[in-house]
Amino acid sequence: MVNDDKLDISKLVNQVVDSIESLKDSYGPFERHASQTVSNTRASEVLTELTGLLENNFPYFHPNYAAQMLKAPHPVAVAAYLATMMLNPNNHSIDASPATTAMERDVLKQMAAMFEYPEDFLGHLTWSGTTANLEALWIAREINPTKLIAHSADAHYTHSRMSEVLGTTNVTIATDAFGRMNLNALEEQLKTGSIGTVVATMGTTGLGAVDPLADIVELSQRYGTRVHVDTAYGGFFKLIAENHLDEETARHFAALKHADSIVVDPHKHGLQPYGSGAVFFRDLSIGKFYKHDSPYTYFTSSDLHFGEIQLECSRAGASAAAIWATLKIFPLTEDGLGAGLIQSRKAALDWHSLISKSENLMSYQVPELDILTYLPVTKSMSSLDQISNEIMVQASQGPKIDQIHVATYSVKPDQLAARNINLQTDTDHARILRSVLMKPEHVDWVPHLHQTLDELAGKLISYHQ
Numbered sequence: 477m478v479n480d481d482k483l484d485i486s487k488l489v490n491q492v493v494d495s496i497e498s499l500k501d502s503y504g505p506f507e508r509h510a511s512q513t514v515s516n517t518r519a520s521e522v523l524t525e526l527t528g529l530l531e532n533n534f535p536y537f538h539p540n541y542a543a544q545m546l547k548a549p550h551p552v553a554v555a556a557y558l559a560t561m562m563l564n565p566n567n568h569s570i571d572a573s574p575a576t577t578a579m580e581r582d583v584l585k586q587m588a589a590m591f592e593y594p595e596d597f598l599g600h601l602t603w604s605g606t607t608a609n610l611e612a613l614w615i616a617r618e619i620n621p622t623k624l625i626a627h628s629a630d631a632h633y634t635h636s637r638m639s640e641v642l643g644t645t646n647v648t649i650a651t652d653a654f655g656r657m658n659l660n661a662l663e664e665q666l667k668t669g670s671i672g673t674v675v676a677t678m679g680t681t682g683l684g685a686v687d688p689l690a691d692i693v694e695l696s697q698r699y700g701t702r703v704h705v706d707t708a709y710g711g712f713f714k715l716i717a718e719n720h721l722d723e724e725t726a727r728h729f730a731a732l733k734h735a736d737s738i739v740v741d742p743h744k745h746g747l748q749p750y751g752s753g754a755v756f757f758r759d760l761s762i763g764k765f766y767k768h769d770s771p772y773t774y775f776t777s778s779d780l781h782f783g784e785i786q787l788e789c790s791r792a793g794a795s796a797a798a799i800w801a802t803l804k805i806f807p808l809t810e811d812g813l814g815a816g817l818i819q820s821r822k823a824a825l826d827w828h829s830l831i832s833k834s835e836n837l838m839s840y841q842v843p844e845l846d847i848l849t850y851l852p853v854t855k856s857m858s859s860l861d862q863i864s865n866e867i868m869v870q871a872s873q874g875p876k877i878d879q880i881h882v883a884t885y886s887v888k889p890d891q892l893a894a895r896n897i898n899l900q901t902d903t904d905h906a907r908i909l910r911s912v913l914m915k916p917e918h919v920d921w922v923p924h925l926h927q928t929l930d931e932l933a934g935k936l937i938s939y940h941q
């Protein structure tokens with residue numbers, strides 16, 4: 477049977493453009509000003525040039541792209557974003573965005589419920605994980621102005637950059653052999669009494685490791701520190717933690733409800749285009765730190781305007797609309813948005829198990845979420861570095877249809893040794909291979925990805941012997 481109700485992005489886009497154009501018309505027609513008119517032919521020429529230039533990209537949307545944390549948004553999110561952007565509401569204030577402010581409240585509630593957060597929370601969408609983390613750490617600094625912020629050595633690099641912006645001092649806590657925050661090292665620091673906030677990462681950007689949040693929460697309660705959780709990448713795995721992640725990992729996801737603040741990026745695992753982060757706070761009283769006077773923005777409603785509780789001023793209502801529409805179709809349940817994550821997770825485990833049987837490739841560590849790190853079997857750090865890089869480069873060459881894209885990740889000899897990989901240390905770091913399997917389609921691609929890279933690794937290893 478022919479499926480004639482298959483998702484058709486052109487149809488969706490036409491539908492929303494037509495609807496928004498007639499919505500505009502209902503206010504009475506007017507001509508675009510002469511200063512901004514352009515012929516259809518000229519506009520089309522420029523857009524043709526644009527789409528031509530966009531050839532210069534890697535195929536982030538395709539399962540043969542198994543490299544960085546990049547994928548295309550869902551067509552529903554694209555159409556919803558486009559429709560809303562044509563009106564361009566600004567979720568700074570209710571006056572500027574009555575419809576999309578309501579949508580934002582709705583999606584925030586859904587995300588807070590996913591984390592099992594209390595119903596009364598303070599939070600909002602942001603442009604990105606970086607701005608969301610910045611905001612959470614700004615509040616942390618306001619609460620404990622003289623204290624330090626601790627995060628693991630594998631925390632996102634922006635945490636140390638933000639400490640420069642905020643004028644805080646950050647302490648780096650060592651990681652264990654799985655890339656998770658080392659609890660003994662953390663407790664050593666907590667004992668000094670100097671730490672005000674501990675940042676736990678649920679899903680590190682490099683390895684996808686999940687910090688032991690349940691234990692961090694317990695230690696933090698004992699030593700009286702705040703806990704901020706950066707789940708920019710990993711947060712949506714909460715949906716599948718109980719039934720599809722390791723028991724220990726699930727225990728830590730279950731502790732999210734105890735966090736003082738949480739950050740998640742719908743533009744990573746929430747099917748959204750960029751410009752989509754979110755921050756949540758448990759304690760409503762932190763609202764006092766946002767006090768500001770804005771004589772020109774808040775008119776029509778005495779309800780809370782997002783602008784009153786966020787660092788940024790203007791913010792795209794289109795982002796809220798895109799999440800809202802996406803979650804209508806893929807709700808925050810294991811069967812909804814979780815269904816895709818189950819496949820990504822399976823893809824990582826499947827590939828890990830294929831690699832475990834290979835003579836040419838070996839795993840760096842067992843994937844905890846959907847990021848796989850692996851390496852060619854070599855004798856020295858320098859040949860590891862060289863062959864990893866050659867695999868990445870050579871796999872990505874040739875006709876588009878044959879290309880496979882993977883990424884690299886830099887490791888040090890002690891990190892390899894901690895994973896029982898002992899190489900001749902003729903250099904102080906080497907690249908290994910890294911694949912973020914964040915598209916559910918990856919699960920069907922893994923045999924092909926593995927076979928191609930395994931053969932290539934075999935060839936390059938014997939060539940270099």
Ligand SMILES: *Cc1c(COP(=O)(O)O)cnc(C)c1O
Pocket residue numbers: 603604605606607609632634677679680681706707708709710741753
């Ligand atoms: C991606 C990421 C960030 C940064 O978020 P952006 O949205 O890229 O600004 C922060 N922390 C973690 C763990 C991430 O994966």
